[in-house]
Amino acid sequence: MHKPTRKRRISFLLAALLGFAISFNAVSAPKREFYQLKIYHLKDQTQENRLDTFLKNAYLPALHRAGVAKVGVFKPVEEAATTTAAPAEKLVYVFIPFKSAEQVFKVEEALTKDKQFATAGQDYLEAAFNNPVYQRIEVVLMEAFEGKPTFTAPNLKSAHAERIYELRSYEAATEKLHENKIAMFNKGEMDIFSRLGFNPVFYAQVKAGSKMPNLMYMTSFDSKAIREEKWKAFGADPAWKKMSAMPEYANNFLRADIYLLRPTDYSEI
Template identity: 70%
Template sequence: MTSTNKKATVFFLLLAFVCLGLQLQAVAAPKPEFYQLKIYHLNNQKQEDRLDAFLKEAYLPALHRAGIAKVGVFKPAEELAEKTTTPAKKLVYVFIPFRSSEQMFQLDSKLQKDKQFQSAGKDYLEAAHNNPVYDRMEVIMMEAFAGKPAFSMPNLKSNAADRVYELRSYEAATEKLHQNKIDMFNNGEMAIFDRLGFNAVFYGQVKAGSKMPNLLYMTTFENKAARDEKWKAFGEDPTWKKLSAMSEYANNFLRADIYLLRPTSYSDI
């Protein structure tokens, strides 16, 4: 083999190793999931009963048939409302995780073709204008953080009625500061939550919603006492104190809203 051929062989071998490395890196870095959070605003108990029936008997089963195995349905923990920054209202939260944006945007067309869903959900889907199932519905679309690209089922052992699911919303003054807060989560804050056993379900950057720029995340606890204990430990954690004192993360959120929730009896999460 000539010197030129040897050089060419070495070059192509190096190129092959680089390409293989890039392929392995792509496989090792999972694509972030997309999330949808629907928030139903209700006027009365009748609407709540009708919505519960629709979600339990029609919507969740249809989502399962569409390939979405786990859907979370939550309501405000009204007895804990005075402890939060936002008063409890008659609300229902529906959290839907998607493997991709395509799956999220194709869902409605799939449901339109699902005859079982159309039949089981008739009261909701064909409600009269003067007898709606809800007063208002918000829809928030999110993309998972790079540091937690997929949602997790909480590892809880207590009765569902005792569990506390905490949804937090962080708005920022600018898009740059908003991204800075996400970087803070990816660069250490989420690791602290994991170490202290916060049982996070998801972290999501809001791509479309009524509050922008914004991020949402959900942590879960066995009960209210455990929740308070975990947050006390978080506030006293040396790593958190060091991270939160860094000048590079100063003023990266403008307002934080806290919602304490309970899972419904038919929630998958």
């Protein structure tokens, strides 16, 4: 029986180390989170007050007991009225990060068995058909991008009332173009946002929602003025100019909806 040569032994060792490294990275790499965005449509201040009470005193505490660490609650930035037209409906955005798709359903099941939740949330949960807490709810289910598999609660310094959270929704004309836009984010666009100090909260592909194919992401700023400065810097950034001019990324989104939000005083993100 021939003994392995020194060169062969080194090759075996390198192969073993490579295999270990691959296995270690597969185990240690964070899994991509799933996000649920609930958008409550409200008709008046009374409904908004009731919903705030429910979210703050019942829903968020119950989500924590069910294993959700942090929840974000946001409302649109109020602009000065310029007409006498009837005010638009009120909106409340609730962002819930989950570790997996399975956790989404496990948490829902846990809430049905939570007696504290049933008591604290009675006004919401037992509302009469002619006195509901909301007009309707939209629910969007998302999976985090590969390049940012977990959300980040930004470390902003300003008062809650000054902060701006920017939620963007990018629809594409086809599924292929939609995947192309996601690839653009993963291959450099997210890096530009981080380098320029956009304080990204999450980037995610919409898996179920009313607008498809679609992706959504959220960035955050200490003030509206800082947001405007950051976007000006982004538009002038050489890396962005180069990337956005590449023909392989042409026409990879059809419509962009932009929502400027502020966190509630009880938001945890």
